[in-house]
Amino acid sequence: xxxxxxxxxxxxxxxxxxxxxxxxxxxxxxxxxxxxxxxxxxxxxxxxxxxxxxxxxxxxxxxxxxxxxxxxxxxxxxxxxxxxxxxxxxxxxxxxxxxxxxxxxxxxxxxxxxxxxxxxxxxxxxxxxxxxxxxxxxxxxxxxxxxxxxxxxxxxxxxxxxxxxxxxxxxxxxxxxxxxxxxxxxxxxxxxxxxxxxxxxxxxxxxxxxxxxxxxxxxxxxxxxxxxxxxxxxxxxxxxxxxxxxxxxxxxxxxxxxxxxxxxxxxxxxxxxxxxxxxxxxxxxxxxxxxxxxxxxxxxxxxxxxxxxxxxxxxxxxxxxxxxxxxxxxxxxxxxxxxxxxxxxxxxxxxxxxxxxxxxxxxxxxxxxxxxxxxxxxxxxxxxxxxxxxxxxxxxxxxxxxxxxxxxxxxxxxxxxxxxxxxxxxxxxxxxxxxxxxxxxxxxxxxxxxxxxxxxxx
Numbered sequence: 001x002x003x004x005x006x007x008x009x010x011x012x013x014x015x016x017x018x019x020x021x022x023x024x025x026x027x028x029x030x031x032x033x034x035x036x037x038x039x040x041x042x043x044x045x046x047x048x049x050x051x052x053x054x055x056x057x058x059x060x061x062x063x064x065x066x067x068x069x070x071x072x073x074x075x076x077x078x079x080x081x082x083x084x085x086x087x088x089x090x091x092x093x094x095x096x097x098x099x100x101x102x103x104x105x106x107x108x109x110x111x112x113x114x115x116x117x118x119x120x121x122x123x124x125x126x127x128x129x130x131x132x133x134x135x136x137x138x139x140x141x142x143x144x145x146x147x148x149x150x151x152x153x154x155x156x157x158x159x160x161x162x163x164x165x166x167x168x169x170x171x172x173x174x175x176x177x178x179x180x181x182x183x184x185x186x187x188x189x190x191x192x193x194x195x196x197x198x199x200x201x202x203x204x205x206x207x208x209x210x211x212x213x214x215x216x217x218x219x220x221x222x223x224x225x226x227x228x229x230x231x232x233x234x235x236x237x238x239x240x241x242x243x244x245x246x247x248x249x250x251x252x253x254x255x256x257x258x259x260x261x262x263x264x265x266x267x268x269x270x271x272x273x274x275x276x277x278x279x280x281x282x283x284x285x286x287x288x289x290x291x292x293x294x295x296x297x298x299x300x301x302x303x304x305x306x307x308x309x310x311x312x313x314x315x316x317x318x319x320x321x322x323x324x325x326x327x328x329x330x331x332x333x334x335x336x337x338x339x340x341x342x343x344x345x346x347x348x349x350x351x352x353x354x355x356x357x358x359x360x361x362x363x364x365x366x367x368x369x370x371x372x373x374x375x376x377x378x379x380x381x382x383x384x385x386x387x388x389x390x391x392x393x394x395x396x397x398x399x400x401x402x403x404x405x406x407x408x409x410x411x412x413x414x415x416x417x418x419x420x421x422x423x424x425x426x427x428x429x430x431x432x433x434x435x436x437x438x439x440x441x442x443x444x445x446x447x448x449x450x451x452x453x454x455x456x457x458x
Contacts, residue, residue: 023047025065027057034066035089048072050096056080056108067091067118078106084115091116095124095134095156105136107144107163115145122175123153138163138183147189152178154196160185173197180207180230188212188235190435198223202230205252210260211239219244224268227257235260243268243294248280250304256281259316262288262368269294272301272337279339282308288315290365292356295321297328305337308359313341317365319356329357370394373455376439385421385443390455392440396430399457401444407452415453417442430455 024042033040047053049072055065058081067087073094085091093104104122107114124132134157138144143164150167152158152175159179168189179201187193187210195218202209207230211217217225217240224245225232229252234240245268246257259282270293272280280302284291297320308318320329330338330350338345338359351358377389392399402412416425419432421443426432433440444453 021048021051022054023051024054025057028060029062031062031064032066033062033064034068035071035087036069046071047074050075050094052076052078054078055083073123076104076106078108079114080108082109082112082114084117086117088118090119090121093120093122093134095122095132102133102135102159103137104134104158105144107136107138107142108140109142110140111142112140113143113145115147117147119149119151120146121151121153122156122158124156133157133159133177133179135159135161135181136165137161138165149191167191170194177201179203180209182206184208184210186210186212186235187216190437193218195219195223199226199247201226202228202232202255205229205254207231208233210235212236212260214238215241217241217244225257227255228252229255231256231258233258233260234263234265237263238266239263240265240267242266245269245271247271247273248276248306249273250276250278250280253278254281256283258283259285259287259289259291262365264289264365265291267291267293269299270296271299272304272306274300274302276302276304279304280306282306284308284311284316284318286310286312286316288312288365288368290317290319293318293320295323295327295329296334297322297326297331298324301334301337303337305339307342308338308340309342311341311360313361315362315366316360317358317362318360319358319363322352322355322357330359335359368394370398370457373399373457375453375455378453380446381421381443383421384446385418386446386453387421388417388442388444388453388455389436390430390433390440390442391438392430392455392457394457396433396440399430399440399455400428401430401442401453402456403444403451403453405451412454412456415444417444419443 026040026042029040038045053074063083065085067085067089069089071091073092075096139162141163145166147168149170151172154174156175157177159181160183161181164184166186170191171193174196182204210233212235224247226247228249322329335345371393374391376391379387381387401415401417403415404410404412414427416427418425419434430440433442
């Protein structure tokens, strides 16, 4: 704790020359301490426009901050303890005009976590026509989590540095540039991604972009996934929006597009960009999944070609649609520039089935063993229904609810359920459900004369 305080104080002294006013959160504030309460700030007022908000003091009562209002546009939020920002308000950060002051968020905790459970937006001054890069920094390897809406305002530039950043809510990227610098950036949770920019930048070999929810990356029609120096992990089914183009620049030998698990993907045109200095890399990590690309036979690939590594030849499936002109999935030249697990691919190694060119020995992904489900919560809700919250680790369609009158006699039978308690009650699987975090929620009728319920699966 002492070292964290020293780091926080040192950082405050460093930044003080570049900010208008440093406004410090008091030590040992009471439970429920609100942003708008002047008693909670050392200076006797909440941060104003172009001020910095400093949270480096330890607390005897709580590390929770009640953000009860919309903050003024701040130039910096600096946090030196594991604070959590909750409430009905919102936070705004605006990159200031002072040259050289790039840092707009600063987490100095040593491996600690700072969580923002309120909407947060980043903007930049554009009155002089100069776009200035704003830089969040987890300086000691910490984690910053955004659980509510994160907005990058039009014309804003941001570069994520150090540690890990997790986006679990809506991600509204209307800005100019989203750079994954020397950081791990995870887009997960259950939010929705909106992008105005054509692509993210990964300008550093240490950068990692983890796309950990469906449609985590949704560029406009002119956009694409750009892989240059860092690594991009597909950590959820259909992590990219349908048919998003992938352009591999491979300006670092370790850069790669990586399979983050047993997740099927439907991908767009795959480009091995001309003039790449190294062979392009896809790392399948021996996962059991199917990656389907659209037809790529209408484009050329750089002679350095494509290395697809760590392919489980029994479980990893990679295929290309055969459509359009010439409609062969890949050309003979592209096939000759492809290596799987270090072995040169030939036409004889490929298979054509149902309008797809398969370049892996496996053409089907085996169904994985089911993981047992569990009921993690239940409650009686209005409308004479019982809400059941289910941890369903495997595909939701492999589970269904059952009921019986008692646990001693009789058989378990399939019972009808609704996805929200209002829609129809039907006998089906948990594909008919609503999401609650990582869990599935269903509703069964309390009048169904069943006293016991369970979730079964296969």
